[in-house]
Amino acid sequence: MNRILLIIIFIIPFHLSGQEELDGKTLFRNKCKACHNIDQRLVGPALKNIHEKRDSTWLFNFINGSQAMIEAGDTAAVALFSEYNQILMPNQNLSVPEFSSIMSYIRSESQPKAVSDNPIARPEPSPVAANIQLQFDNYFFWIPFTVFVILFIIVLYYMTFVTDMAQGVKE
Ligand code: HEC
Secondary structure: OHHHHHHHHHHHHHHHHHHHOOOHHHHHHHHOOOOOOOOOOOOOOOOOOHHHHOOHHHHHHHHHHHHHHHHOOOHHHHHHHHHOOOOOOOOOOOOHHHHHHHHHHHHHHHOOOOOOOOOOOOOOOOHHHHHHHHHHOOHHHHHHHHHHHHHHHHHHHHHHHHHHHHHHHHO
16 A cells, blocks of 8 residues: 555656646747747747758857847847847747747748648647647646645545554554
């Protein structure tokens, strides 16, 4: 019984870590969308296919410290800065995983969309898959789930305790 309890306690953190999974779309919406769009120029340039125009080291450095690059005289950075009316892009302090999930979001959004009047080319997304996706970013799912898990541990612990007591009585 005690062994089962231990196994469950070890498994839970792995389960809950899914909650912090980095979602490129959300990151983009929270940090970049105010100034950038994939297809259109806003305050900053359109980011469509940016991964083909610049290499990823350049992108990472620019996103996290464009000012330093402009000051260092990086040709592309200086050209952008003057093209965009000398508006400085704020440094984003992205971690490497955050950077890669934003980049994969931009890459997937850059792909040509399927032609809308051809139903064969656009299979409906599976409602089951869509639901699972929703559940995993949804705090209304995670909060009750966590409460449930905690209650479950308490019950298990109590059961272990009772079983041990019963065994103690028998002995
Ligand atoms: C406050 C507005 C603002 C925000 C927020 C912002 N940017 Fe920018 N971004 C700019 C501007 C303005 C430029 C043009 C360069 C310049 O003026 O220095 C730019 C340029 C860029 C470039 C270079 C584009 C090219 O053509 O080479 C990339 C890449 C970029 N931004 C990515 C991002 C990402 C990713 C985020 C979010 C994590 C972000 N930006 C958030 C304003 C912003």
